[in-house]
Amino acid sequence: MCGFAGIARRDASGVAPAVLQRMAAAIRHRGPDGLGAHADARVGLAHARLSIIDLAGGAQPMANGDGTLVIVYNGEIFNFPDLKDELAARGYVFRTRSDTEVLLHAYAEWGEAMLDRLNGQFAFVIYDRRDGSLFLTRDRFGILPLYYAERGGDLYFGSEVKALLASGEVPRALDPAGLDEVFTFWAARPPRTPFLGICALEPGCCARWHGGRLTIRRWYTLDFAARAAEQPGALEQLAELMHSGVRQRLLADVPVGGYLSGGLDSSAVCALATRESSAELRTFSVAFADPRFDESAHQEAVAAAVRSRHAVQHIGPADIAQVFPEVIRHTETPLVRTAPAPLYLLSRLARERGIKVVLSGEGADELFYGYDLFKETVVRQFCLRQPDSTTRPRLFDRLYPYLAPGTRAGDFWRRFFLSAGSTDDPLFSHLPRFRLTAWIKEFYSAEFRAGLDGFDALGELRDALPPAFAGWSTLQRAAYLEMVTLLSPYLLSSQGDRMAMAHGVEARVPYLDHRVFEFAAALPDRSKLRGLQEKEILRRWAANVLPASAAQRTKQPYRAPDVPAFFGRAEGEPPAYVAELLDESALKRGGIFDPAAARGLVRRCRTGQATGVREGQALVAILSTQLWQREFLETPLESGAMRYESGRFVLAN
Amino acid sequence: MSQAGSYSPTEIVDRTRTWVRENFLYMRPDWKFGDDDPLLGSGVIDSIGVVELVEFLQSAFRIKVADDEIVEQNLGTLTAIGRFVHGKLPGNGTSPAPAQSGEKNTAGAGMLLRPRA
Numbered sequence: 001m002c003g004f005a006g007i008a009r010r011d012a013s014g015v016a017p018a019v020l021q022r023m024a025a026a027i028r029h030r031g032p033d034g035l036g037a038h039a040d041a042r043v044g045l046a047h048a049r050l051s052i053i054d055l056a057g058g059a060q061p062m063a064n065g066d067g068t069l070v071i072v073y074n075g076e077i078f079n080f081p082d083l084k085d086e087l088a089a090r091g092y093v094f095r096t097r098s099d100t101e102v103l104l105h106a107y108a109e110w111g112e113a114m115l116d117r118l119n120g121q122f123a124f125v126i127y128d129r130r131d132g133s134l135f136l137t138r139d140r141f142g143i144l145p146l147y148y149a150e151r152g153g154d155l156y157f158g159s160e161v162k163a164l165l166a167s168g169e170v171p172r173a174l175d176p177a178g179l180d181e182v183f184t185f186w187a188a189r190p191p192r193t194p195f196l197g198i199c200a201l202e203p204g205c206c207a208r209w210h211g212g213r214l215t216i217r218r219w220y221t222l223d224f225a226a227r228a229a230e231q232p233g234a235l236e237q238l239a240e241l242m243h244s245g246v247r248q249r250l251l252a253d254v255p256v257g258g259y260l261s262g263g264l265d266s267s268a269v270c271a272l273a274t275r276e277s278s279a280e281l282r283t284f285s286v287a288f289a290d291p292r293f294d295e296s297a298h299q300e301a302v303a304a305a306v307r308s309r310h311a312v313q314h315i316g317p318a319d320i321a322q323v324f325p326e327v328i329r330h331t332e333t334p335l336v337r338t339a340p341a342p343l344y345l346l347s348r349l350a351r352e353r354g355i356k357v358v359l360s361g362e363g364a365d366e367l368f369y370g371y372d373l374f375k376e377t378v379v380r381q382f383c384l385r386q387p388d389s390t391t392r393p394r395l396f397d398r399l400y401p402y403l404a405p406g407t408r409a410g411d412f413w414r415r416f417f418l419s420a421g422s423t424d425d426p427l428f429s430h431l432p433r434f435r436l437t438a439w440i441k442e443f444y445s446a447e448f449r450a451g452l453d454g455f456d457a458l459g460e461l462r463d464a465l466p467p468a469f470a471g472w473s474t475l476q477r478a479a480y481l482e483m484v485t486l487l488s489p490y491l492l493s494s495q496g497d498r499m500a501m502a503h504g505v506e507a508r509v510p511y512l513d514h515r516v517f518e519f520a521a522a523l524p525d526r527s528k529l530r531g532l533q534e535k536e537i538l539r540r541w542a543a544n545v546l547p548a549s550a551a552q553r554t555k556q557p558y559r560a561p562d563v564p565a566f567f568g569r570a571e572g573e574p575p576a577y578v579a580e581l582l583d584e585s586a587l588k589r590g591g592i593f594d595p596a597a598a599r600g601l602v603r604r605c606r607t608g609q610a611t612g613v614r615e616g617q618a619l620v621a622i623l624s625t626q627l628w629q630r631e632f633l634e635t636p637l638e639s640g641a642m643r644y645e646s647g648r649f650v651l652a653n
Numbered sequence: 654m655s656q657a658g659s660y661s662p663t664e665i666v667d668r669t670r671t672w673v674r675e676n677f678l679y680m681r682p683d684w685k686f687g688d689d690d691p692l693l694g695s696g697v698i699d700s701i702g703v704v705e706l707v708e709f710l711q712s713a714f715r716i717k718v719a720d721d722e723i724v725e726q727n728l729g730t731l732t733a734i735g736r737f738v739h740g741k742l743p744g745n746g747t748s749p750a751p752a753q754s755g756e757k758n759t760a761g762a763g764m765l766l767r768p769r770a
Contacts, residue, residue: 404745413700415725419693439696442680600679609676612701 002060003030003501005074005163006045006125010153010212014045019167024048026166028562029330030074036060038070043127043134045072050504051357054055058098061127065093068129069108073100074159075122075144076508078248080546083117107135110208115219119513120249127158133210140220141512142190142203142488145497149198153212160498161198161332165632171197172633175457176448182334183440183621184457187489189464194333194628203488220514222483223468224476224521230537234464234527237519238541239271244512246272249359257282258308259346259507261558262298264535265361265370267550269510270543271306273359277650283308284350284358286342288315293559298550305547312650313349315342320565325627330495330502332632334625336437336617339560343499351503358500362491363511366482368535369448369475369521370555375399377429378529379477380417393418398532426462426469429478430485434458439614440621443601445594462484475525489645561618566623567605581626590629593622660714660742662735667736672709677702687732703728716741753763 005023007015020037024046028035031048038045038061047060059351077083080099082108088094092105099120107126108116112135121143126135136157138146149170156164164170178194181187189201190377201207204220231237246269250256258270260283274281283303287296296312303310320341327341328334352359365371370469376399383392393414421431441449461481469477492509500507510516523537530536534555542551566574580586580603584595604610605619660668666688677697678684684697693700699705706728707718716738727737739745 115669293699412698412703412723412725412728416700435696436699439699594680596682597680604676604679612699614699614701 002050002074003048003159003163004046004060004074004123005158005166006043006072006156007167007169008043008127008155008157008209009639012041014041015039017044019169020046021045022166022168023158023163026162026596029504030159031539033505034059038063038127038355042132043070044464045070045125045127047072048200050506057096057339058100061101062096062098062100062104064101064104064108065095068073069104070127070129071100071107071124073103073106073122073124073547075120075124075139076249076251076506077102077118077120077122078245078251078513079117079119106461111257112208112219115206119515121508121512123159130208135206135208136201137206138201138203138347140204140514141483141492141517142200143492143509143512145493146201147193147198148201148207148214150214151197155209155214161193161195161632162329163341166196173197174629174633177457179334179625180441180452180455181457183336184434184438184490185461185485186336186437187333187486187494187567189457189461189485190489197246197630200489213312221466222480222521223518224472224480225468226473226476226522228524230524230527234519235274235537238516238537239544240514241516241519242268242272242510243276243539244640245510245516246359247276248513249508249510250277252357254356255279255282255354256359256508257284257350257353258359259283259361260285260299260302260308261308261361262295262553263361263555264538264542264546264551264553265364265511266305266359267302267361268538269359269361270302270308270544271512271545274306274308281306282307282350282353283310284346284353284355285310285312286315286346287312288342288560289317290561290564293561295556298553302546305550311349311353313346315345315560317564317568319345320560321578324565324623325577325631326502326526327633328624328627332498332628333494334621334628335494336621336624337560338562338565338620339558340495340499340563342560343495344502347500347503347505350505355431357506359458360496360507360509361511362496362507362509363487363517364440364535364538365555366479366487367511367517368538369479369525370535370538371482372399372557373429373433373482374478374529374557375532375534377474378532380420380428380432381423381474383418384423387418395532409538410416423474426465427458427481429474430481436613437617438619443593443597443618443622445591453587458635470588473525476521479521517653528535562620563605563610566619567608577627578623586626587622590624590626592629598622660739661741665714665738666731666735668713669710669738670731671704672713673697676679676705690731691729692731693725693729702709710738714738714742722757 024035031050034049036047036059042479044509045061047617049060061070063071077099080102084102087105087109094101101123109386115137121139123138123144123146145159147161148155148166149164155165156170158164165172173196175194175196178188178192181189181192183192190202193200204218205216206219207214207216250273258273258281260266260270270283285299288294320338323344325339327344331340379395386392396414417432420435496507527537539551566578582598587593587595587598601615601618658703677718707723
């Protein structure tokens with residue numbers, strides 16, 4: 001995997017090599033093995049390479065034989081050997097062993113329709129010199145990133161926002177709506193980002209830039225047209241898909257490792273990887289000093305069962321606070337959770353042990369209803385059918401046994417779920433989470449709140465739902481919302497690509513092979529959630545791959561300490577930046593949060609009173625926003641710097 | 654200031670209001686928060702906050718709150734808290750509202766509650 005960046009000019013005014021160099025240097029961590037550039041009067045392309053396949057021959061930017069097409073590409077096409085055979089049979093000549101060259105010829109042969117043939121995780125830009133256009137695209141689920149900004153007909157693009165900013169031609173400004181979405185969904189919803197005027201290409205979309213104009217279209221749609229009953233042979237089909245998906249994802253000219261969380265999904269992937277590969281598998285896990293978050297006993301049991309060479313990244317009391325500024329530099333967005341930080345340290349460990357590629361279990365919980373959110377949705381629906389029942393709400397206690405208040409907060413705890421929203425709301429499944437997260441907004445400064453001027457993140461999401469949504473089941477809707485609001489913009493980005501690529505490690509996600517998604521989406525709900533048993537069919541399959549203890553293990557959410565990471569007693573004094581950024585004058589300069597409100601929160605954090613999710617996420621949000629502003633915005637937010645027009649913020653001048 | 658064990662409902666409400674403002678409304682000092690406004694539905698207190706609230710009431714007014722007394726009827730508003738705590742003070746003898754008795758499981762609940770396969 002790699003990083004790329006570039007500029008396309010409407011007028012033939014050229015792209016200075018120094019600009020391209022700056023852009024590539026900003027994302028050098030993504031590709032420490034080599035830098036390359038291509039520039040002519042209109043288009044400049046830069047590439048930072050992480051060599052995984054065809055170490056000698058895959059340098060980029062790469063042109064086809066007659067030089068009419070030039071590509072910069074980040075990712076892997078797992079079915080490229082088949083595509084290569086097909087293209088070779090049609091007369092294309094290959095000079096390298098890389099999948100990059102396959103993309104060039106595939107584009108020459110099939111044009112944009114090539115996308116339907118690709119199985120992989122990718123973002124790439126092809127410069128078509130025949131008509132001077134650019135073709136930009138991103139994989140189906142947004143595993144890999146692609147950002148762009150338009151300015152006066154010129155197009156700026158890159159794997160990370162920092163590449164665009166490094167051009168010196170894209171302004172650094174915050175998008176209040178983007179931040180408001182972070183404090184609603186945990187991440188801005190593509191195409192929006194927290195940066196004003198900088199967009200994320202939506203997963204499953206492609207764009208054509210021609211003559212100063214950008215046209216975007218969706219090439220892949222998430223569809224949940226389920227069958228009424230599980231088809232005979234479904235289990236065998238799942239087994240075949242998983243074996244084939246993992247086998248394809250082991251394809252590399254460097255050793256491949258695996259992330260092991262201790263849960264079913266990553267355990268099954270690692271078990272398959274050891275079966276499909278002759279080499280010894282290296283596995284990596286995060287272990288927490290705090291037993292409430294730790295899963296190391298399960299991780300070690302699975303590592304022993306799959307006979308991997310296992311390494312553990314221990315997360316001590318002070319580790320999260322120490323790396324948090326670096327984490328924000330890589331996520332390029334404020335956060336409401338610290339969970340990316342341990343993964344930042346984990347990829348560093350993998351890289352130190354010589355591993356550039358890891359398999360991860362991401363995606364299974366969305367496809368097979370693994371998250372508590374799916375069960376919570378069913379229980380809320382069940383309770384709301386008999387609103388006076390006092391027995392039904394007790395099911396919530398069973399759903400969240402790891403959350404301490406379950407017993408002592410009694411009635412109130414359950415009421416939270418029941419009062420979160422009506423079953424008629426299309427966002428029903430996600431309203432408890434969205435409302436819990438939105439409590440952060442209580443800390444907004446009056447000016448920032450006024451600047452949002454009626455922006456409604458939930459309303460915009462409702463308006464953006466696809467036409468088919470209304471026909472889906474409640475759980476299918478929940479899966480869709482989970483994929484577009486959390487999986488793509490947060491889990492695959494802030495916890496996925498960004499933390500792995502911070503240390504030049506490529507994460508591959510077998511469950512997000514689109515064939516697995518399409519298989520899962522066509523299953524009836526009860527094959528995924530039976531009663532309150534999550535991932536039903538996946539468990540049936542995993543029973544043949546894993547020891548019973550691992551295959552039957554109940555999902556434990558991956559969490560990391562929040563308030564204790566910065567204000568815990570065992571940590572001693574927090575790092576200097578914490579006090580500096582939470583200082584009244586720093587908050588005032590930032591302009592987003594009310595200093596007095598933040599002071600109240602810090603007081604409760606210091607005295608150990610802030611123990612709940614609400615205050616934990618508020619602290620992480622405020623601190624990460626301050627870090628993010630310091631890192632990415634040169635100037636503080638000034639009132640009147642932007643205005644809200646026809647559904648989006650624009651710079652006032 | 655009243656002696657321990659002799660708080661009036663108004664004093665209980667006043668002390669609790671101050672405590673709620675300091676600990677749950679510190680970020681919104683301008684929040685108009687009436688004695689009969691719901692503490693939970695309005696988002697003032699979350700479930701962790703309920704645990705804190707119970708601890709506060711126990712230590713501030715030297716009472717014991719049983720798990721089945723942690724219901725909206727007793728703790729849902731400042732007025733309810735005043736009445737509930739006052740009733741628990743020595744010599745006041747008013748019994749607080751018990752938790753409602755549970756209904757029988759319906760077939761649906763049985764389905765959801767059945768043991769894991």
